[in-house]
Amino acid sequence: MALINLVEFPPLGDDRGSLVALEANVTVPFEIKRVYYIFGTKQGVSRGFHAHKNLKQVAVCVTGKCRFVLDDGQTRQEAWLDSPTKGLLIEDLVWREMHDFSEDCVLLVLASEHYDESDYIRDYDEFLKAVTQ
Ligand code: T46
Numbered sequence: 001m002a003l004i005n006l007v008e009f010p011p012l013g014d015d016r017g018s019l020v021a022l023e024a025n026v027t028v029p030f031e032i033k034r035v036y037y038i039f040g041t042k043q044g045v046s047r048g049f050h051a052h053k054n055l056k057q058v059a060v061c062v063t064g065k066c067r068f069v070l071d072d073g074q075t076r077q078e079a080w081l082d083s084p085t086k087g088l089l090i091e092d093l094v095w096r097e098m099h100d101f102s103e104d105c106v107l108l109v110l111a112s113e114h115y116d117e118s119d120y121i122r123d124y125d126e127f128l129k130a131v132t133q
Helices: 124-131
Strands: 005-008 034-039 047-052 057-063 066-071 076-081 086-090 095-099 106-111
Touching: 047 124, 057 076, 076 086
Parallel strands: none
Antiparallel strands: 005 086, 034 106, 047 095, 057 086, 057 106, 066 076, 066 095
16 A cells, blocks of 8 residues: 555535535544544644554644655655645554644544554654564
8 A cells, every 4th residue: 555645535515615524434444433633733843753553544634734754664755734625544553753834733633543652653763673573
């Protein structure tokens, strides 16, 4: 599977404005167990710098934009999330970094699992060992 998997969410707008519906196993390819959002990120601050052992996520900037870097241990690729209709699917064992948050950025993330700190790999060398096993 490609490292950068962008999903275009169909806008269900009418003359009143726009609406996007995110549905488990329809627009989002897993059962959604958790939703969180990141906002108010200070200018110049980057986030992420970890991978997950068992977690699928879809990230979308519902307002503003930020730049994702994904790394599978062999290649690094990047994508701008800059539209409420553009989602990024992030699979297990992918190192992620988020950079260049706009001041108004609200990054919404849908996750396949509940929060579990023991699922995080926050050390890059440990991540490289995990992907080459
Ligand atoms: C990810 C990227 C895209 C919780 O208590 N519950 C939660 O569901 C989450 C996501 C975080 N936290 C706590 C853990 C930390 O004390 O909130 C604090 C900030 O989390 P973290 O430093 O991991 O945040 P980011 O922005 O570096 O990463 C987050 C997600 O944690 C991560 O899974 O893929 O966004």
